[in-house]
Amino acid sequence: MSGLSRIRWAIAPKTAPRPLINCNRCGTVKAYCCSGKFRVNANGKRIDVWLIYRCIDCDNSWNFGILERCNRLDIEPARLAALESNDPALARRHAFDVVALRSRVGRVEEFPDVAVHKQRLGDTRESATGLELQLRLEMLTSLRLDRLLAGELGISRSRLQAMEERRLLVVDPEGTKALRKPAREGTTIRIDLINELDRQAIISAAGG
Ligand SMILES: [Zn+2]
Structure with missing residues (x-):
């Protein structure tokens, strides 16, 4: 990628x-x-x-x-x-x-609402074809990872799920059904967007 x-x-x-x-x-x-x-x-x-x-x-x-x-x-x-x-x-x-x-x-x-502060690491790349999101949690949240990503990126949860099945979306550290579990400190998510037509919109929603 x-x-x-x-x-x-x-x-x-x-x-x-x-x-x-x-x-x-x-x-x-x-x-x-x-x-x-x-x-x-x-x-x-x-x-x-x-x-x-x-x-x-x-x-x-x-x-x-x-x-x-x-x-x-x-x-x-x-x-x-x-x-x-x-x-x-x-x-x-x-x-x-x-x-x-x-x-x-x-x-x-419990309430799953969160505030997300997005900070770009390194230069913006006009040519970026993928995302690497590094999660830092102030404290535990009950918010599921797929809901967090869907809300912040403007992508449906079913589309995220499909991307994960095709290995276009990888959660690190990997776990079973990591997308359906609460977001965790230190998690990195990599998303390959090379074939996604709305790539620019997703990257800018992510804060990139
Ligand atoms: Zn009372």
Whole structure:
């Protein structure tokens, strides 16, 4: 495949997962939204930290345990300061920790929407006949690779599938049904577009 246009896609999820909680005020199961605020409770040397969630309908709160009965001396001062000041990056990291959330709440609603920042690697090649997409994920996403590619490139999922079957589209590292699985950090996708009539449109949609 000569003339590859190489592009890095930095992918950040947009909407944090929402735990589904039996809201005692609403009297039914409701989605709870992350408030972005921590609650830090110090009792002598013992520290508890929660991330506060609120019912989308009645504002009732639910506390997502981040640190429980931790010794103050075991917490890095910078981390404690970040927790106490509701550092947005730290709150975001915890809010997107779907594995930890699931361990506290049985059901969690996940959202596949992402923001994709596209950066060309190397010069633009007018003659490019293929794409190499390098995925960088800020954190785990539930967005399937074929949905990501279809949305960003303007190609149908069935066409992507057909291209993969003909080995015109290769996912590296290779896995079974990689296209149908969530996009993963460090994945590279190579697409041979030499015979595609809308090649230019696809390459420019990719950011090349
Ligand atoms: Zn409620």
